[in-house]
Amino acid sequence: TQLLEQSPQFLSIQEGENLTVYCNSSSVFSSLQWYRQEPGEGPVLLVTVVTGGEVKKLKRLTFQFGDARKDSSLHITAAQTGDTGLYLCAGEDTGNQFYFGTGTSLTVIP
Amino acid sequence: EAGVAQSPRYKIIEKRQSVAFWCNPISGHATLYWYQQILGQGPKLLIQFQNNGVVDDSQLPKDRFSAERLKGVDSTLKIQPAKLEDSAVYLCASSLSLGRGADTQYFGPGTRLTVL
Numbered sequence: 001t002q003l004l005e006q007s008p009q010f011l012s013i014q015e016g017e018n019l020t021v022y023c024n025s026s027s028v029f030s031s032l033q034w035y036r037q038e039p040g041e042g043p044v045l046l047v048t049v050v051t052g053g054e055v056k057k058l059k060r061l062t063f064q065f066g067d068a069r070k071d072s073s074l075h076i077t078a079a080q081t082g083d084t085g086l087y088l089c090a091g092e093d094t095g096n097q098f099y100f101g102t103g104t105s106l107t108v109i110p
Numbered sequence: 111e112a113g114v115a116q117s118p119r120y121k122i123i124e125k126r127q128s129v130a131f132w133c134n135p136i137s138g139h140a141t142l143y144w145y146q147q148i149l150g151q152g153p154k155l156l157i158q159f160q161n162n163g164v165v166d167d168s169q170l171p172k173d174r175f176s177a178e179r180l181k182g183v184d185s186t187l188k189i190q191p192a193k194l195e196d197s198a199v200y201l202c203a204s205s206l207s208l209g210r211g212a213d214t215q216y217f218g219p220g221t222r223l224t225v226l
Contacts, residue, residue, distance in 0.1 A: 004152075031211040042114070042201050042217025043153070050212060088152050092211025098166075100145075100152030 004089055004101035012107045016078050021104045023072045023089035032065055032072045032091040035100075043088055046074075079108045112136065114218035116202050122224045128190040131221045135183070135204030141165075143215065144177055144187050145201040153201055159185065160208050189223075197225045 035043035049065035062075040089101040115134040145153035158166040161182035179185040199220040
């Protein structure tokens with residue numbers, strides 16, 4: 001069974017705190033993406049990483065693709081209430097199967 | 111630029127009834143996807159079209175689900191007959207090309223289906 005396991009499943013933090021979300025698999029991915037989804041809307045792409053060890057920064061968000069291309073992390077610095085949402089990783093493995101992760105629900109409390 | 115349009119936004123039906131969802135992708139996007147998202151989980155790919163041909167329908171429950179993309183633009187997803195476990199949000203997405211892992215998928219707002 002294809003699985004992209006995300007942790008934690010739920011996260012509730014105070015505004016201004018830092019957090020890290022993890023996305024892990026036993027499969028190797030040719031690319032991996034992170035999306036954010038707000039209630040009542042579809043997911044919106046944040047970033048795509050394609051090279052093992054790659055680090056991308058998007059303002060307060062830092063994304064890392066593992067050296068072995070089996071895992072990824074998303075780090076948010078100084079979280080804001082606008083960061084609240086469901087964070088999803090997604091990827092295409094080397095068998096050309098594309099699937100989403102299990103999701104991390106983030107709530108940032110003012 | 112208009113985004114991906116879906117209708118209806120909400121649908122409530124009883125089990126064993128039929129239901130259909132409609133999607134209009136972003137103009138010029140060759141690839142269209144249908145996903146099923148159960149509350150609190152990540153979306154599951156049901157079917158992927160490139161133009162009007164099916165690229166991947168390996169996770170589509172073909173005994174009750176069907177989808178078509180006539181003329182390579184709009185698409186409909188049908189469930190017949192519906193079961194309780196079909197209650198979910200059905201998301202449509204489109205992208206310019208076939209590279210789903212590296213290409214940007216643009217999602218519609220989804221249709222929330224409740225089966226009673």
